[in-house]
Amino acid sequence: MIQTKGYAAQNAHDTLAPWNFERREVGAHDIQIEILYCGVCHSDLAQINNEWFPGMFPMVPGHEIVGRVVKVGDHVKGFKTGDLAGVGTIVNSCGNCSHCEEGLEQYCKEGVVPTYNGIDKYGDFKPTFGGYSNTIVTKDAFAVHIPENLDLASTAPLLCAGITTYSPLKHWKIGAGHKVAVLGLGGLGHMAVKFAVALGAEVTILSTSPQKEADAKRLGAHHFVITKDAGQIEKVKGSFNFIIDTVAADHDFNFYLSLLDLDGVHICVGVPVEGIHLNGALGAFSLLGRRKSIVGSACGGIAETQEMLDFCAQHGIVADIELIDIKDIHSAYDRMLKGDIKYRFVIDMATL
Incomplete structure (x- = not known):
């Protein structure tokens, strides 16, 4: 031994x-x-x-x-x-x-x-x-x-952190011509930004923290949206092809699904301790309206x-x-x- x-x-x-x-x-x-x-x-x-x-x-x-x-x-x-x-x-x-x-x-x-x-x-x-x-x-x-x-x-x-974000980007063939939102700028989120940008996607950070904007841009993100700002949210509703969700806490899926375009995919890679809660019922038309999906991906x-x-x-x-x-x-x-x-x-x- x-x-x-x-x-x-x-x-x-x-x-x-x-x-x-x-x-x-x-x-x-x-x-x-x-x-x-x-x-x-x-x-x-x-x-x-x-x-x-x-x-x-x-x-x-x-x-x-x-x-x-x-x-x-x-x-x-x-x-x-x-x-x-x-x-x-x-x-x-x-x-x-x-x-x-x-x-x-x-x-x-x-x-x-x-x-x-x-x-x-x-x-x-x-x-x-x-x-x-x-x-x-x-x-x-x-x-x-x-x-x-x-x-x-x-x-x-x-x-x-790297492979957990790289794997879904490759599986869903995300690249040039796609608009990708990264939800949460932490250990997973900063890697998702780097990979999505390198693959040619147009990348937006969704965050509740205005002070993270400068760092998001340093990492290569093209846009930064403060999710508490109704005006900023209104401009991006129905615009994203993919959301890479790195958040390990409760959040409102109905809200984020509203930001997806036709055939949009919300990809969960974060692991909330309490499991994934929907903050109330998931509205049927949040999914059906534009043929959207909520999916998960491991390493x-x-x-x-x-x-x-x-x-x-x-x-x-x-x-x-x-x-x-x-x-x-x-x-x-x-x-x-x-x-x-x-x-x-x-x-x-x-x-x-």
Whole structure:
């Protein structure tokens, strides 16, 4: 077994603290990665606090992992020692269902194995532990190559925030000629802006915060609409082809559906703790009137994640980050809840 250092919550709502544990030895189809940076996702805090479902403890969070390969299994052909590599939100799936065979492992019919807070039911049947640690062992098929020209720390959030917004943009073939609204300018929203602009769409930020306008324009957004301003809203009613909804709190779907044009699609990628509430009944004609849709999208599959990273390398796209020491993780969580970050925290794992 591989002796590993990490930061873990021993119980729900617990404070993260140093914890030593064991990783499995590198198998024939595994690679071992020395973790250099790990992004901080809102879902890390949600799972520590059992906000979605009962967690498995001790819990080592972290699923935005980048580092360097230090060992490869005998049958591994796609990676070699010294390669830069990353691991995102999943580390295994059944591999045999139609979704897995189509490269949609994230929608595995038998259920995926999350990078942490899960049991590897297709492998060693042991708990999975995440990237708030110095090393990880994973199947080579669930790792991705990190392009050399990308800043490594700023690349870490691409493994969740990046692919979660890139995947729906590609699935709905969003690009030139489309008018896209991004609802919420945070960790997910700032990546949605960067990708949609790079794909050629006309991008508008929908926000309740006027002070975010300058930053929206800096990120590449073409327009900024304050949703509390009736005059601004009136000008964009029925105008958007797509809304990328990154908000993790209750909001009025009837209101936002009114902003969509014919065949408009409202795409939910945020995960509200209380689930998705409609703030009252969803008006039938909010959907029927112009053949509109409300849909959801999870993270991407492994091949699509690699495609996203290569796209980022081509277009010079990374996340806007603040690098922190791991001892400051709870201060980062507090600031994250207040929206006091532009736009993603990343842990320097050398501080472990």
